[in-house]
Amino acid sequence: MRAATIENPPPESRTVRPLARPLNALEVEIIDLFVQFSHILGQPKSVAEIYGLLFAAAHPLSMEEMMERLNMSKGSTSQGLRFLRNLGAVKPVYVPGQRATHFEAVAQLRTLAMRFLRDQVLTRLDNSLDRIDHMAALVENLPSEEREQVRARVGMLQSWQKKTRKVLPVVMRTLGA
Amino acid sequence: MRAATIENPPPESRTVRPLARPLNALEVEIIDLFVQFSHILGQPKSVAEIYGLLFAAAHPLSMEEMMERLNMSKGSTSQGLRFLRNLGAVKPVYVPGQRATHFEAVAQLRTLAMRFLRDQVLTRLDNSLDRIDHMAALVENLPSEEREQVRARVGMLQSWQKKTRKVLPVVMRTLGA
DNA sequence: AAATATGTTCATAATAACTTGAACAATCAA
DNA sequence: TTGATTGTTCAAGTTATTATGAACATATTT
Structure with missing residues (x-):
């Protein structure tokens, strides 16, 4: 392998969207736990994945980041976020200098349980x-x-x-x- | 139409199993309510139909009666009854002179909820x-x-x-x- | 024993639920 | 205004769940 490959990446690689950081072990654990819950509660796995990712995140994430890190389609991500927003499980957060809306998890058991029971x-x-x-x-x-x-x-x-x-x-x- | 058809039905009609009484309005209502519950609880419709029929029944029913009145396959009826028996939602009852096991609904909310939460x-x-x-x-x-x-x-x-x-x-x- | 009745199991068919991706808006930046 | 970005919607594809019915096992009656 030539050093040039590392120091001077070919032009096309500059236009490729940077690969999202893969999920770390803790994120996988947390997401998996919420996926387990989602079965009990009869909700789609994709919703649990999104909530789990945000729950494990130290900072708000954009829809695109979620799509990439979860390897999930735009449609599922959009619909999953809508569900979570309606439930109050997730809230939009303005991040200065970033155009896209970012989201963070709302981690209040009482409120979540209340709204879930009411809606579902x-x-x-x-x-x-x-x-x-x-x-x-x-x-x-x-x-x-x-x-x-x-x-x-x-x-x-x-x-x-x-x-x-x-x-x-x-x-x-x-x-x- | 000749009267003979009515007074002397052709031989083959004697061997046909007697048609089960169709569900009356109240039975339909009760079954429908349990089917609604089954959606919330994430259980198959067939299970709710069986329980609803037994709940509405004044007497224990055999598996065959349930199949006929609900127009349900043997497999679904058998498996649905097993689930309900394991849950304790239904209990077998001996009916004198009848070979087949009959069943009646066990209508105890506390017990049912307890076991359902434990199992599911x-x-x-x-x-x-x-x-x-x-x-x-x-x-x-x-x-x-x-x-x-x-x-x-x-x-x-x-x-x-x-x-x-x-x-x-x-x-x-x-x-x- | 033979015929009948009762009940279970499980491969396959039918149905329901979820996910995808492309088309379309809407918004922002240059 | 044009091009790029962000986001929604929904028809079609995929996956998961449920229902069916035939084959089988077991018990009962004649």
């Missing part, structure tokens, strides 16, 4: 009270030999609904301490 | 403590200008871990009342 759980549950009331009405049409049994079951749904409503505040209190 | 959440989280400890060690290898920032983040993960551990008992207490 409660919104899909909001009509269930009406639905259960409707069921209670339908029970009356049943043949008499089934009616009592099923009425009891619908009653359980109502009780489940009440108990579940009590859970959220308690969880928030526990996480917020 | 806690088992996937059990190594996270060790992983975070490992991260704390890796932090020391970082360049000094990043070290403090990232150390703080790893510290947050440890704190999240502790808070999350406190949540489960509190949830159980709230649901069990």
Whole structure:
């Protein structure tokens, strides 16, 4: 190998975008942990990768840096960032002299849990009270030999609904301490 | 149309399995509610359909009845029942004079939530403590200008871990009342 | 034993979810 | 204004998950 190759790189290499620093061992660990969480929470891996990278970062990152370091497409990165921004898990930060918006992780468990539950759980549950009331009405049409049994079951749904409503505040209190 | 067709059905129709009673309006409502839950919990629709049908039923049902009434394949029904049995959401019931095992829903919110969290959440989280400890060690290898920032983040993960551990008992207490 | 009924397993098919990349805006710099 | 940069959207491709049905095993009845 000639020294010139190192001291005078060929012209075309000057135009090539500088390679992003590969992930270090700690970044890999942290990202991997969030990816594990993402499975439990039913979220796409790409979202977890972005959040993990920002969580492990000492400085805000631009979308392009994330794309390169995670080896992720523009589309996924953009959509993942939107999701995280809407959730409040990530916030835009102005970095002087840099045109692109940079982002940093918002690491507040209580807030994240709250918004996640609201967006992903409660919104899909909001009509269930009406639905259960409707069921209670339908029970009356049943043949008499089934009616009592099923009425009891619908009653359980109502009780489940009440108990579940009590859970959220308690969880928030526990996480917020 | 000749009356004979009605009064004397052709021989082959005698061997056809009697059509299962179609789902009534209330059953459809209840099943649909559980299917909605299944999305939130990340479980297959077939599992929710089976549980919903049993929840709405005044009597235990055999696997074959479920297949017919839900119009579901044998494989899905068998696997869905196994999942529900392992979860404790369904229990086998002996019905005199009937060869096939029948099942009924176990409608205890506290128990169901407990086992679901244990099987689907806690088992996937059990190594996270060790992983975070490992991260704390890796932090020391970082360049000094990043070290403090990232150390703080790893510290947050440890704190999240502790808070999350406190949540489960509190949830159980709230649901069990 | 033979025929029937019950239930499990698993390769394949069908479906749903995620990711990609190219086309398109919008913004900024020269 | 032109060219470069930044960012969004969405159709199409890829991957992961679920459902199906046939083959098999086991138990029950005749």
